[in-house]
Amino acid sequence: MTIAQLKAFLAALDLGSFTAAAVELDSAQASVSELVARLERELGVKLFARGGRRLTPTDAALALRAHAEQAVSAIDNGLETVRALHALEGGTCTFGVLRNAAYYDLSDLVERFHAQYPKVKVRLVGLNSALVAESIAAGEIEAGLVVLPVEESGLRITPLFRDEVLYASAHRRPADGPVTTSEVSSAKLVLYDAYAAWNDPTRRQLLARARLEGLTIEPAIEVEHVETAISLVATGAADTIVSRTIAESPSFPPGVAVTPFADPIYDTIALVQRDGAYxxxxxxxxxxLAQQMLMARVGDHAGRSPA
Structure with a gap:
């Protein structure tokens, strides 16, 4: 039993003749008649009593009608849904963004997307990169932007953009020279992304450097948001690390100085999706759109570059 057979049957049932059904379906009368005949042979029953000017439906035809309509409707609705998705006239997209997305001019990502495609529902998740990667690997989010490295396997990773990580302090000046790992190890630090802790990709890089030198890093204060950490740094309470993009934002406190590391550290921002997933x-x-907006940040400073 095929959808073509069911459509021919329903058209003949509604219009009362194979000729009218053929016009409705933009087909030949013989083709419509043969489709219905094949359906009758497969079912082992007569659906119409032939003879006279109109087809007369049998009890079997009347019993089949509701099921045939449901089957054809389900297929038509499915095709319409797929067409709508490809035309961006419906559906839902799920996307993970950087926790500090606003600093990368991504704060109006949804606004710009929704202006172009108002019928698409958007679920935008802003978490630490480690959690975004975990959600993508689990199939909870389709794709997202993350800072590398992330540990999740089964991901397709496309590096986009490198952003230098700097040491931020209210009392240390760039004239003091590049910051060493030893200096960071002995400093009083406030680090953000408290929930992710050492799973945070930037923190992981810093910790790996320290371990290579037999050092440890223990923050005196941990907070969730970078803005809170920067505010504490501005008071002289502790030092922290920030990306160059954050350090060059208009809201960055003028009394906080940033200094490169002696052995440079970079946040590599990447587009991630599940390997093999559609x-x-x-x-x-x-x-x-997110990639276009993000890459517009590249090239305006030596501390930022394509990955």
Whole structure:
């Protein structure tokens, strides 16, 4: 039993003749008649009593009608849904963004996307990169932007953009020279992303450097948001680390100085999706828009570069 057979049957049932059904379906009368005949042979029953000017439906035809309508409707609705998705006239996209997305001019990502595709529902998740990667690997989010490294396996990772990590302090000056890992190990630190802790990609790089030198890093204060950490640094309470993009933002306190590391550290921002997974057209377009907006930051400073 095929959808073509069911459509021919329903058209003949509604219009009362194979000729009228053929016109409705933009087909030949013989083709419609043969489709219905094949359906009758497969079912082992007569659906119409032939003869006279109109087809007369049998009890079997009347019993089949509701099921045939449901089957054809389900297929038509499915096709319409797929077409709507590809035309970005419906559906839902899920996308993970950097916790500090606003510093990368991504704060209006949803606004710009929604202005172009108002019928698409958007679920934008802003978490630490380690958690975004975990959610993508688990299939909870289709794709996202993360800072590398992330540990999740089974991910397709496309590096986009390197952003230098700097040491931020209210009392240390750049004239004091580049910051060493030993100096960081002995400093009083406030570190953000408290929930992710040492799973945070930037923190992991710093910790790996320290371990290579037989050192440890223990923050005196841990907070969730970078803005809170920077505020504490501005009071002289502790030092922290920030990306160059954050350090060059208009809201960065003028009394806080930033200094490069002696052995430079970089946040590498990447587009991530599950390996082998199909991205919905809406999520694919949102990812393209996010990438375009992010890459507009590249090239305006020596501390930022394509990955």
């Amino acid at each position: 991205l919905s057209p809406a999520t694919r377009r949102l990812a393209q």
